[in-house]
Amino acid sequence: MNNNSTKQPSKFARFLRNNAALLLLIFCVLAITAVVLAVTLTKNKTPVPDNPVTVEPDDNQSTVTPPDDEPTEPSTQKVNVYFMSPVESSGIGLEYTFGPSNMFTFKSTLNEWSAHKALDLQAEEGAEVCAMYDGTVIDSGKSFLKGYYVTVDHGEGVIATYASMQDVQVAKGQSVKRGEVLGYVGTTAESEYKEGPHLHLEVTANGTVVDPTPYTDGTIYRTVEVAAN
Numbered sequence: 001m002n003n004n005s006t007k008q009p010s011k012f013a014r015f016l017r018n019n020a021a022l023l024l025l026i027f028c029v030l031a032i033t034a035v036v037l038a039v040t041l042t043k044n045k046t047p048v049p050d051n052p053v054t055v056e057p058d059d060n061q062s063t064v065t066p067p068d069d070e071p072t073e074p075s076t077q078k079v080n081v082y083f084m085s086p087v088e089s090s091g092i093g094l095e096y097t098f099g100p101s102n103m104f105t106f107k108s109t110l111n112e113w114s115a116h117k118a119l120d121l122q123a124e125e126g127a128e129v130c131a132m133y134d135g136t137v138i139d140s141g142k143s144f145l146k147g148y149y150v151t152v153d154h155g156e157g158v159i160a161t162y163a164s165m166q167d168v169q170v171a172k173g174q175s176v177k178r179g180e181v182l183g184y185v186g187t188t189a190e191s192e193y194k195e196g197p198h199l200h201l202e203v204t205a206n207g208t209v210v211d212p213t214p215y216t217d218g219t220i221y222r223t224v225e226v227a228a229n
């Protein structure tokens with residue numbers, strides 16, 4: 001038993017000696033862990049922001065904010081503006097005859113039956129011919145069949161040709177207002193002079209020839225925004 005008491009420290013020493021490799025491995029793992037932790041903590045201690053947050057002044061904010069005394073009522077209102085008859089007409093001459101049901105009309109000047117893709121508005125010689133609506137003059141001049149004519153683009157795909165006039169009062173490229181004088185009624189259309197003085201009116205909508213009647217009789221209108229009074 002005495003031997004046993006003296007062997008106790010030598011047992012521990014033998015344990016250390018036998019497990020030296022294992023202990024060394026554990027120590028190394030702990031050391032590496034400590035180093036990694038130390039490096040990580042050091043990095044976190046001095047953080048460098050990748051995306052520094054900068055607060056930019058909102059310049060718009062001050063201009064968007066309305067003053068207290070600004071009126072709240074709407075400054076515009078919607079109104080219906082009708083196409084107007086281009087001439088003070090005393091009656092209809094040759095009617096619009098182009099379509100599946102009524103293709104032809106007799107033209108006494110040409111002495112033939114043919115389609116009349118227009119509306120003839122009879123009027124006194126020299127009567128004012130006005131623009132049916134605001135627009136831009138895209139063509140004007142004189143041709144054998146139409147006489148003096150003006151073609152106006154009235155927007156939204158509507159183009160009107162005012163023909164058989166004495167002369168032309170507007171130039172190509174000119175803007176015209178609804179009711180503005182384009183020329184005066186005459187008999188210059190060689191193909192229709194026997195019909196008497198009249199305005200020969202042709203209308204196309206999106207490239208298709210249409211009956212001008214709804215434009216002249218107060219049927220067609222556009223809703224536009226105008227400044228409120």
Ligand SMILES: [Zn+2]
Pocket residue numbers: 094116118119120192200201
């Ligand atoms: Zn005609």
